[in-house]
Amino acid sequence: MVEKDAALETLAEQDPLVIGGRRLSSRLFLGTGRFPNPLVQKQAVAASGAEVLTFAIRRIDLEAANDDAILTHFEGGSWIYLPNTSGARTADEAVRIARLARASGLSDWIKVEISADSKTLLPDPLETLRATERLVKEGFVVLPYTSDDPILCKRLEEAGAAAVMPGGSPIGTGLGILNPYNLGLIVEEAKVPVIVDAGLGSARDAAQAMELGASGVLVNTAVARARDPVRMALAMRKAVEAGRLAWLAGRIPPRKYASASSGYESLMIR
Amino acid sequence: MKLTVNGKAVEWPAESGTLSDLVQHYRLRPNLVIAEVDGRVVRREEWPNVALADGMTVELVQFVGGG
Numbered sequence: 028m029v030e031k032d033a034a035l036e037t038l039a040e041q042d043p044l045v046i047g048g049r050r051l052s053s054r055l056f057l058g059t060g061r062f063p064n065p066l067v068q069k070q071a072v073a074a075s076g077a078e079v080l081t082f083a084i085r086r087i088d089l090e091a092a093n094d095d096a097i098l099t100h101f102e103g104g105s106w107i108y109l110p111n112t113s114g115a116r117t118a119d120e121a122v123r124i125a126r127l128a129r130a131s132g133l134s135d136w137i138k139v140e141i142s143a144d145s146k147t148l149l150p151d152p153l154e155t156l157r158a159t160e161r162l163v164k165e166g167f168v169v170l171p172y173t174s175d176d177p178i179l180c181k182r183l184e185e186a187g188a189a190a191v192m193p194g195g196s197p198i199g200t201g202l203g204i205l206n207p208y209n210l211g212l213i214v215e216e217a218k219v220p221v222i223v224d225a226g227l228g229s230a231r232d233a234a235q236a237m238e239l240g241a242s243g244v245l246v247n248t249a250v251a252r253a254r255d256p257v258r259m260a261l262a263m264r265k266a267v268e269a270g271r272l273a274w275l276a277g278r279i280p281p282r283k284y285a286s287a288s289s290g291y292e293s294l295m296i297r
Numbered sequence: 298m299k300l301t302v303n304g305k306a307v308e309w310p311a312e313s314g315t316l317s318d319l320v321q322h323y324r325l326r327p328n329l330v331i332a333e334v335d336g337r338v339v340r341r342e343e344w345p346n347v348a349l350a351d352g353m354t355v356e357l358v359q360f361v362g363g364g
Contacts, residue, residue: 058363083360084360086303089303096329096360097359098360108360127356130332130338130341131360132341225364
């Protein structure tokens with residue numbers, strides 16, 4: 028048993044994910060919003076094994092001082108911080124938030140997230156591309172959250188995105204991967220890592236993303252709002268590992284009719 | 298002097314002061330604070346050199362939970 032686990036560890040080491048020059052051993056990115064409390068969040072982060080954590084940038088509540096400062100819960104860790112530009116509706120706003128995020132001194136990674144529609148929070152493709160172009164020029168490691176459009180993902184890659192993050196379905200819906208065909212095309216064409224972001228509901232969605240060839244997944248609500256976020260974080264971790272291994276192993280093609288596991292040539296009764 | 302801090306009108310009691318003084322006034326831990334003055338990001342090491350001025354708009358922001 029121990030030997031088998033060691034073999035899996037080695038496999039993970041042989042198959043690292045590299046983004047912006049950083050070598051990652053976990054292909055699961057975890058968001059930090061909507062957890063029931065800081066303790067559960069911390070345990071879920073640990074259970075997930077995630078190295079990349081996402082955050083948003085918002086005003087400090089000056090009446091409550093640092094009571095709500097989330098980073099106090101992450102001091103001393105070695106996570107890679109991936110702040111997002113959520114709330115931005117234009118490239119200008121996203122660039123402004125990105126510059127603020129970088130001034131934290133914690134990270135020059137930025138998840139471009141530009142939503143023009145409050146009902147679906149779907150990304151605005153044109154503004155996302157514009158913001159990506161500008162932020163790449165400013166030296167950011169840019170990971171745009173994007174529609175699951177193969178051509179747009181290609182354009183973002185050409186603009187210098189360090190990875191592309193197509194959504195499976197709208198943020199927080201748990202609808203899973205609505206267009207596996209598109210996602211397959213994105214993976215086929217991409218020369219940068221593809222991280223499936225948004226809309227995943229449970230472990231099977233994460234495994235499906237990985238089996239479609241994604242380099243990783245980003246989940247938040249599916250973990251934070253699960254009945255037991257810590258268990259779901261662990262489930263996501265295992266699903267991502269299983270899906271990745273299955274992708275590398277190469278699944279059998281589906282076929283319509285049965286094919287026996289044992290041949291009939293040496294059957295004794297006929 | 299009158300400042301706008303995080304969207305609210307604030308009467309700064311002293312004649313002068315710096316961005317560092319403002320952050321200290323709210324008892325914020327500087328390493329968790331990101332500051333923007335009149336739309337321009339001001340890096341932490343610059344705070345002591347930024348004099349508060351009447352009519353200034355300051356944003357004090359931080360990382361919060363998010364996906």
